[in-house]
Amino acid sequence: MATKESTNGSNGSNGTNGECKITRPPPTPSPLRFSKFFQANLRILVTGGAGFIGSHLVDKLMENEKNEVIVADNYFTGSKDNLKKWIGHPRFELIRHDVTEPLLVEVDQIYHLACPASPIFYKYNPVKTIKTNVMGTMNMLGLAKRVGARILLTSTSEVYGDPLEHPQTEEYWGNVNPIGVRSCYDEGKRVAETLMFDYHRQHGIEIRIARIFNTYGPRMNIDDGRVVSNFIAQALRDEPLTVQKPGTQTRSFCYVADMVDGLIKLMEGPSTGPINLGNPGEFTMLELAENVKELINPEVELKMVENTPDDPRQRKPNITKAKEILNWEPKITLREGLPLMEEDFRQRLGIPISAMKDTTRRWVYRIIIISLNRHRGGSI
Numbered sequence: 466m467a468t469k470e471s472t473n474g475s476n477g478s479n480g481t482n483g484e485c486k487i488t489r490p491p492p493t494p495s496p497l498r499f500s501k502f503f504q505a506n507l508r509i510l511v512t513g514g515a516g517f518i519g520s521h522l523v524d525k526l527m528e529n530e531k532n533e534v535i536v537a538d539n540y541f542t543g544s545k546d547n548l549k550k551w552i553g554h555p556r557f558e559l560i561r562h563d564v565t566e567p568l569l570v571e572v573d574q575i576y577h578l579a580c581p582a583s584p585i586f587y588k589y590n591p592v593k594t595i596k597t598n599v600m601g602t603m604n605m606l607g608l609a610k611r612v613g614a615r616i617l618l619t620s621t622s623e624v625y626g627d628p629l630e631h632p633q634t635e636e637y638w639g640n641v642n643p644i645g646v647r648s649c650y651d652e653g654k655r656v657a658e659t660l661m662f663d664y665h666r667q668h669g670i671e672i673r674i675a676r677i678f679n680t681y682g683p684r685m686n687i688d689d690g691r692v693v694s695n696f697i698a699q700a701l702r703d704e705p706l707t708v709q710k711p712g713t714q715t716r717s718f719c720y721v722a723d724m725v726d727g728l729i730k731l732m733e734g735p736s737t738g739p740i741n742l743g744n745p746g747e748f749t750m751l752e753l754a755e756n757v758k759e760l761i762n763p764e765v766e767l768k769m770v771e772n773t774p775d776d777p778r779q780r781k782p783n784i785t786k787a788k789e790i791l792n793w794e795p796k797i798t799l800r801e802g803l804p805l806m807e808e809d810f811r812q813r814l815g816i817p818i819s820a821m822k823d824t825t826r827r828w829v830y831r832i833i834i835i836s837l838n839r840h841r842g843g844s845i
C-alpha cells in the first residue's frame with residue numbers, strides 16, 4: 466500500500482543541500498481508495514513492462530495477490546513472449562501503447578521503464594528516443610498528477626556520462642556530451658529526472674528515481690548489442706568475442722533479480738532518490754570476456770574491434786544510499802549470474818551442451834541455484 470510521501474524530498478540528492486521545498490500538497494488519490502468497501506487491489510502500471518527488466522518486475526509484482534498490473538508497451542524492443550504466462554490472468558492487462566501519446570488509466574503506482582536501453586536501439590532512432598524520454602515522461606507525470614499515483618522513473622548511470630568521479634555518487638552532476646550520438650539517451654534521461662523533480666516541487670507528485678547501472682540476465686534480447694548478451698551469444702555460437710577497444714574500459718554488472726528487488730524497495734520506501742542501483746563489482750571488458758570464455762566456452766577466441774563515440778571509460782556505482790535508505794544491496798555475483806543467463810540463451814537458441822560439459826555444468830548450475838536460494842530465501 467502506498468505510504469505518505471516524505472514531503473521534504475529527503476534523502477534525495479537533487480544537486481543542492483538535499484532540501485526540496487514542496488510548493489503544493491500531493492494530489493489526493495481517487496475517492497474510490499477511501500471508500501469503506503474498497504476491495505480493489507493496488508493498481509500498478511508498468512510502462513515498458515514487455516522488456517527485459519520490466520517483464521521480471523511484472524513477475525515479482527504479480528507474486529503479490531493484492532496487486533493488479535497493467536503493462537503499456539509499444540514492442541519496439543520488448544515482446545509479448547516475455548509476459549506470456551500472465552496474458553489472460555484476471556489481475557493482469559497488456560496494452561499496446563506508445564508513451565509519447567497520453568494514456569488514461571486509473572492506477573495507484575507507475576513504474577515508468579518505457580525506453581529502449583540498448584545503445585544500438587536507442588541510437589537507431591535518436592529523435593524517437595529523446596521523445597520517449599521527454600514526452601513519455603511528461604505523459605506519465607501528467608497521468609500521475611491526474612490520478613494521484615506515485616511514479617518511479619528508471620533513470621540510468623548514463624546521466625553521469627564519461628564520469629570524472631569514480632565510483633559515482635548521486636551528488637555527482639556528470640560529464641555528458643550534449644550533442645553526441647548517445648545524447649538522445651543520456652540527456653533524455655537527465656531531462657526526465659528534471660521533469661520528475663519539477664512535478665514533485667510544483668505539483669507535489671510522489672516521485673522515485675532509480676539510477677540503474679548495467680543489468681543483465683535471462684530475457685535480454687539475444688542480438689541487442691549489449692556486451693553481456695553479445696559475449697554469451699558469441700560464446701554459444703563459437704564466434705569470437707568482440708571486445709571493443711581499448712578493452713580496459715570498465716562496467717559493473719547487476720543481475721536482474723537483484724535489480725527488481727531494488728526497484729520495488731525504492732517504490733515502497735520513503736526516499737524520492739535519485740538512488741544508484743547496481744553491483745559495485747567492477748570489471749574491464751577484457752576481464753568480462755575472460756569470465757565468459759572460462760564459464761561457457763574455453764575454446765572461443767577474443768577479437769578486438771572498433772568502439773563507438775562517447776563510450777564511457779569507467780563506471781561503478783557508489784551504493785551507500787541504497788544500503789542505508791533501502792536496506793538493499795545486490796547478492797548475485799557475475800560468476801553466479803552468467804550461467805543462469807547462459808541457460809536461458811541455450812534454450813532460446815536451441816543449442817545443446819556437450820555430454821561431458823553437461824555433467825559438470827549441471828553440478829555447477831545446481832550449486833549456484835542452491836547457494837542463490839540460500840542467499841535470497843526464495844526461488845530464483
Ligand SMILES: NC(=O)c1ccc[n+]([C@@H]2O[C@H](COP(=O)([O-])OP(=O)(O)OC[C@H]3O[C@@H](n4cnc5c(N)ncnc54)[C@H](O)[C@@H]3O)[C@@H](O)[C@H]2O)c1
Nearest residue numbers: 513515516517518539540541542543563564580582677680
Ligand atoms: N538494462 C540496463 O542495463 C539498464 C541500465 C540503465 C537503465 N535502464 C533503464 O531501464 C528501463 C528498462 O530497460 P531494459 O533493459 O528492460 O530495456 P528493454 O529495451 O528491454 O525494455 C524497454 C521496454 O520499453 C518499451 N518501449 C520503448 N519505447 C517505448 C515507447 N515509446 N512506448 C512504450 N513502450 C516503449 C520496449 O518495447 C521495451 O519493452 C529503461 O528505461 C532503461 O533506460 C536499463
Ligand SMILES: O=C(O)[C@H]1O[C@H](OP(=O)(O)OP(=O)(O)OC[C@H]2O[C@@H](n3ccc(=O)[nH]c3=O)[C@H](O)[C@@H]2O)[C@H](O)[C@@H](O)[C@@H]1O
Nearest residue numbers: 582583584621622623677678679691692695707708709750
Ligand atoms: O548501465 C547503464 O546505465 C547503461 O548500460 C548500458 O550501456 P553501455 O554500458 O554502453 O552498454 P553496452 O553496450 O553493453 O557496452 C558496455 C561496454 O562493453 C563494450 N562492448 C559492447 C559490446 C560488445 O560486443 N563488446 C564490447 O566490448 C562497449 O564498448 C562498452 O564499453 C545500457 O545499454 C544502457 O541502457 C544503460 O543505461
